[in-house]
Amino acid sequence: MEKNKKIVGLCGSLRKGSYNAMLLKVAASLLPKDIDFEIAHFDDIPVYNADHDLPAVEQRPDSVTQFRAILASADAFIIVSPEYNYSIPGGLKNAIDWASRGKDSPMLHKPVAVMGATQGQWGTVRMQTAFLPVFTFLNMNPVLQPEVLIAQAQNKFDEEGNLTDERTIQIIRQKLDHLIKASKV
Template sequence: MTSEIRPVRVVGISGSLRAASYNTAALKAAIALAPEGMTIETAEIGDLPHYNDDVRLAGYPPQVQRFRDQLSAADAILFVTPEYNYSIPGVLKNAIDWASRPPSPPFDNKPVAIMGASMGVLGTARAQYQLRQMLVFLNAFPVNKPEVMIGAAQTKFDAAGVLTDEPTKDFIRELLKSLAAWTARLR
């Protein structure tokens, strides 16, 4: 008996807007390292307005609706977050706030993977743990292992932002395989 591989459509979100971001570079690496049957498209969060419930109640702005629709259509989500002041960046929190509101919050029941890169030793550990706390409220289901915390990122990417560190590539591959398996299990 053969089992059919069902495609897994993932939306990847970089929590950094910086052009030379290690996190955006890590997301690009994940796209290239995705296992067979998985596609990863990126979501733009830099054009989302600041969250304002008065605006939401009047109707989602087009760029917010685009983001929500993209998340809703995905089978799974990949967050790639830097760590700012022991937490996730404000731009990522803003995107999560927009997407978490009714009707039909698109994070609900979604499999999620998390990774992040920083120049520090801990590789975004604190930001990832705070993001996991938010996922509880969002009723999303994060992959538990492996945890991909890319420390000393400046030594793992070249000047063009290409991931060159083979052990880090292996960790990302394993995370994406776990996300695919978790998505299949939750379907």
């Protein structure tokens, strides 16, 4: 019996009521039923320090080991994030730094789709562009089209966190379809 494909999601915002957390939930709800989905949380991961990473030490911090195990179970990733200072939020970048180290990196060679929502006008375009060198280093397969850049998110989600913009929902569906196709080797 063949196991289901699994997609792991990462949300770059730790804020309660985050539009990006809402977007990740929307994306998960749009996945086909035969795709397993899990969110990898990283709010308890320490700041990256090579002195606490392999092979310098015998064991990484427990929170890092658990985070990397979730990532290792993925066939593909969805990264949903706001844009901080025209780039990747520090907490998310730190978590990926922990996950990217070593020949056993759980992110190597895997497909990834990036999406973002913001209350501003640019829809996280700079954050998404900032990920390209990270994906190159990890030899990942980024699904670049269609771009999911949700500007003025406050006008596209209702109070319950539902995405109400049908055009955006269709673009997300297309992006997910491309990600699923990219994960089938």
